[in-house]
Amino acid sequence: MxxxxxxxxxxxxxxxxxxxxxxMWMWEAIDQEYLTGFGITPPKTLQQDIGGRSFIETAQYFKERFGIKDSIEKIGDDWNKMAWDKYTNExxxxxxxxxxxxxxxxxxxxxxxxxxxxxxxxxxxxxxxxxxxxxxxxxxxxxxxxxxxxxxxxxxxxxxxxxxxxxxxxxxxxxxxxxxxxxxxxxxxxxxxxxxxxxxxxxxxxxxxxxxxxxxxxxx
Structure with a gap:
């Protein structure tokens, strides 16, 4: 207390x-779903690696580490779309x-x-x-x-x-x-x-x- x-x-x-x-449970699920869509297996340390980074910094990290060809803006937009319903209802x-x-x-x-x-x-x-x-x-x-x-x-x-x-x-x-x-x-x-x-x-x-x-x- x-x-x-x-x-x-x-x-x-x-x-x-x-x-x-x-x-926080939701973001781990979204990160896994997002990377799996590119045929990438998320590393076990991913959540610790990105902890504290800003939204833009995390998108930049994904783009550079995993070779995502999409723009930073599109990566962010995709995450927003994936998270929208969960943030509203869950x-x-x-x-x-x-x-x-x-x-x-x-x-x-x-x-x-x-x-x-x-x-x-x-x-x-x-x-x-x-x-x-x-x-x-x-x-x-x-x-x-x-x-x-x-x-x-x-x-x-x-x-x-x-x-x-x-x-x-x-x-x-x-x-x-x-x-x-x-x-x-x-x-x-x-x-x-x-x-x-x-x-x-x-x-x-x-x-x-x-x-x-x-x-x-x-x-x-």
Whole structure:
């Protein structure tokens, strides 16, 4: 359990996949389906190799590593099409996330999204849960060229929210994302996710707090 005083912060910034929504299982399936379509067997380390990269960086990685002849734009478009239905109908919020978001709003905190995903899919999944309008800033991997662990996406969100980094609380599920939040000068809570369970020790060491889900947060 984590005792948390929201009065210490002015903004809460969420990573999306694996942190706010339970979607990491889906991306592994899409990557496998996508590469199989080219007759390529995905390497077992693929998910670890691309963890934290922005949407554009991941597309570039696929193009270069696997010799995909399609343009970066087409690769991204294909992924968006494959993910659209799943984000609309199959991806839930993390346990306790909605109640925590409501508590933040009740305290007057500003909310933001700092994700490596595409803008289209971020807005689609937030819209499917009727929470898109709750976020004052949404930055994606298609808008910020340097992906995590670079702090850029978090600093972009805090700047748009007009909140100093030291007054921002971040929720992240991956090691590179935690490093990005800490490099931005923010307080970081690591979120458990089955996809990144292998790196739990590192996540706990790098972050300020660790939770299994948002029900672990006790508001003071």
């Amino acid at each position: 984590v005792n948390l005083c929201l009065d210490d912060y002015e903004a809460v910034i969420f990573d999306l996949d694996g942190s706010l929504v339970d979607s 991806v839930p919020l993390k346990d306790g996330a909605f109640s925590f978001i409501k508590a933040c709003i009740a305290k007057g905190l500003k909310l933001g999204i700092a994700s490596s995903n595409s803008t289209e899919l971020i807005e689609q999944v937030l819209g499917s849960h009727n929470i898109k309008d709750m976020f004052g800033s949404i930055k994606s991997g298609t808008e910020v060229l340097k992906g995590k662990p670079a702090p850029d996406v978090y600093l972009e969100v805090s700047n748009e929210l007009s909140v100093a980094p030291e007054k921002c609380l971040v929720f992240e599920d991956l090691v590179d994302g935690i490093k990005a939040g800490k490099s931005a000068g923010m307080t970081v809570i690591a979120v458990s996710d089955d996809y990144s369970r292998h790196s739990d020790d590192a996540k706990k060491d790098l972050s300020d707090y660790y939770i299994e889900d948002y029900n672990d947060i006790v508001l003071e």
